[in-house]
Amino acid sequence: MRRLCVWIATGFGLGYSPVASGTVGALLGLPLVWLMARQPVAVQIVFVLLLTLVCIPICSVAERELGGRKDDGRIVADEYLTFPICAIGLPWLESGNWWMLAVAFVVNRLMDIIKPFPAWRLQNLPGGLGITIDDAIASLYALGINWLICGWLVQHIIPRLAY
Numbered sequence: 001m002r003r004l005c006v007w008i009a010t011g012f013g014l015g016y017s018p019v020a021s022g023t024v025g026a027l028l029g030l031p032l033v034w035l036m037a038r039q040p041v042a043v044q045i046v047f048v049l050l051l052t053l054v055c056i057p058i059c060s061v062a063e064r065e066l067g068g069r070k071d072d073g074r075i076v077a078d079e080y081l082t083f084p085i086c087a088i089g090l091p092w093l094e095s096g097n098w099w100m101l102a103v104a105f106v107v108n109r110l111m112d113i114i115k116p117f118p119a120w121r122l123q124n125l126p127g128g129l130g131i132t133i134d135d136a137i138a139s140l141y142a143l144g145i146n147w148l149i150c151g152w153l154v155q156h157i158i159p160r161l162a163y
Helices: 002-009 021-026 029-038 041-065 077-087 099-114 127-161
Strands: none
Touching: 002 041, 021 077, 021 099, 029 041, 029 077, 029 099, 041 077, 041 127, 077 099, 077 127, 099 127
């Protein structure tokens, strides 16, 4: 069971990437967003809550098994299991809106790197809770920014491209 947790926590090996392991691991969140995309928003919220809750014990076990280093860079489950938060309700599947998913990914990665308050403080919590909560908070910030970008682009830029 511990090996399985480490395998999941390291993103099935993607966490061992020598460059930007968090970003590489976050790519696993794209299929999760695809799974939730056609569901009602309420179902999407339940889905991301479950993913986040599952992430905590997985990351706790992996942290212990990988030597106890706080938020070990090889652990990327927090990146990919909380990524879908930043896409809740986005209409990216609608015709011509595929770009929203790419924007959501970039904004989410930026928020994870910047870690706006209180994310940067919450990462100090012990074990999987600290590993996961900062990414969940960063994804909530990204969700708000993604909706602002989506609204602004759809209102101001997309109509001009139609001409």
